[in-house]
Amino acid sequence: MAEEKKLFKVTIDNIPVEVEPGTTILNAARKIGGDVVPPAMCYYSKLQGSGGKCRTCLVKVSKGSDADPRPMPKLVASCRTTVMDGMEVANITSPEVLDARKGVVEFLLLNHPLDCPVCDQAGECDLQDLSYEHGAEATRYEFKRRTFEKIDIGDHIKLHMTRCILCYRCVFTADQLTNKREHGVLHRGEASEIGTYIQNALDNDFIGNVIDVCPVGALTDRTARFKNRVWFLKPVDAHRNCENEKCCGKTVLWMRGDEIFRVTARKDKYGEVEDFICDTCRFEKKDVKDWVVEGPRTVARHSVISQGHYVGVHKPQETIKEVMSGRDPKLLMNIHSVSEVNQPKVDLSKIDGPAHSTDFPKLNGVQ
Numbered sequence: 068m069a070e071e072k073k074l075f076k077v078t079i080d081n082i083p084v085e086v087e088p089g090t091t092i093l094n095a096a097r098k099i100g101g102d103v104v105p106p107a108m109c110y111y112s113k114l115q116g117s118g119g120k121c122r123t124c125l126v127k128v129s130k131g132s133d134a135d136p137r138p139m140p141k142l143v144a145s146c147r148t149t150v151m152d153g154m155e156v157a158n159i160t161s162p163e164v165l166d167a168r169k170g171v172v173e174f175l176l177l178n179h180p181l182d183c184p185v186c187d188q189a190g191e192c193d194l195q196d197l198s199y200e201h202g203a204e205a206t207r208y209e210f211k212r213r214t215f216e217k218i219d220i221g222d223h224i225k226l227h228m229t230r231c232i233l234c235y236r237c238v239f240t241a242d243q244l245t246n247k248r249e250h251g252v253l254h255r256g257e258a259s260e261i262g263t264y265i266q267n268a269l270d271n272d273f274i275g276n277v278i279d280v281c282p283v284g285a286l287t288d289r290t291a292r293f294k295n296r297v298w299f300l301k302p303v304d305a306h307r308n309c310e311n312e313k314c315c316g317k318t319v320l321w322m323r324g325d326e327i328f329r330v331t332a333r334k335d336k337y338g339e340v341e342d343f344i345c346d347t348c349r350f351e352k353k354d355v356k357d358w359v360v361e362g363p364r365t366v367a368r369h370s371v372i373s374q375g376h377y378v379g380v381h382k383p384q385e386t387i388k389e390v391m392s393g394r395d396p397k398l399l400m401n402i403h404s405v406s407e408v409n410q411p412k413v414d415l416s417k418i419d420g421p422a423h424s425t426d427f428p429k430l431n432g433v434q
């Protein structure tokens with residue numbers, strides 16, 4: 068008979084849980100769920116070697132184990148520290164941890180730009196959530212911030228290095244998912260930056276996943292950027308029989324009406340993708356006919372997107388009849404396909420900012 072595995076008993080914020088030896092404190096907390104789960108900006112359960120970079124997951128170990136009950140002398144990164152039998156951990160019940168996390172957020176924001184109003188990640192940004200929950204109201208930093216030029220790394224991905232928090236997730240993704248990694252963290256200390264040496268293109272059939280794993284808006288999808296705010300889009304689950312055998316073909320389509328604005332992998336409540344998808348599904352299948360739509364996606368994590376629910380949806384009010392004193396119009400013309408206002412002069416996904424009236428031929432008298 069197989070020997071039964073001994074489980075370790077751990078207490079996190081006074082809540083007991085039993086986990087297998089080798090489990091990290093973070094994953095033990097995830098087993099409990101709810102508010103006791105420390106935030107994690109660099110750990111990603113699907114990527115080997117991730118974690119230990121950002122320090123947002125710091126916790127206090129007030130009792131090491133039953134065998135050695137001494138507390139750990141310093142706060143520890145919960146994503147990298149494994150549990151011991153009888154360990155006692157404090158996360159949100161420790162003022163010391165909350166204070167340290169506030170300091171970590173302040174450090175993460177030292178060089179961060181005030182880009183949220185124009186950033187594509189806004190509304191689904193881990194750093195935004197973290198600053199809201201743990202950040203200070205104002206910065207004490209008085210020095211010049213680091214700035215970088217935005218660069219295109221490949222046909223589909225734009226890098227805004229100013230927003231990067233150097234979590235290394237994109238580097239691990241490229242390393243573990245694609246055949247050839249062409250980018251990494253260059254230089255050291257405060258000069259560190261994500262780069263492709265001599266600005267190579269990232270061109271690999273799974274490289275688009277770096278966009279999904281990036282916790283901030285440093286890596287954005289060039290086919291979708293600036294086209295819409297995420298909270299105006301409806302996420303729906305969809306799948307297709309993808310020819311790439313490594314791709315699960317299960318995605319979320321971000322739609323407005325029948326138009327697909329972007330395609331992403333499906334994410335769980337911790338913001339981690341359930342399964343990675345290939346670049347063909349992500350960047351090239353933007354027609355509803357390419358997909359079998361399963362239905363509305365429930366966004367499990369607390370987010371502005373989950374406010375766009377589908378229950379109690381009302382048909383929009385028919386205003387034309389109302390302004391015509393209750394009469395139906397005799398004729399309504401749909402000029403959508405013939406109006407030049409709807410035909411921009413340039414490919415909107417290629418312009419370097421929001422679309423402007425001059426990008427359309429017949430607005431403001433511009434020909």
Ligand code: SF4
Binds near residue numbers: 184193
């Ligand atoms: S990455 Fe997040 S915090 Fe930074 S500008 Fe974009 S939305 Fe704001």
Ligand code: SF4
Binds near residue numbers: 231232236277282283
């Ligand atoms: S670009 Fe994004 S995923 Fe890559 S290190 Fe920076 S923050 Fe992390």
Ligand code: FES
Binds near residue numbers: 106110118119124144
């Ligand atoms: S999530 Fe633990 S150090 Fe970043």
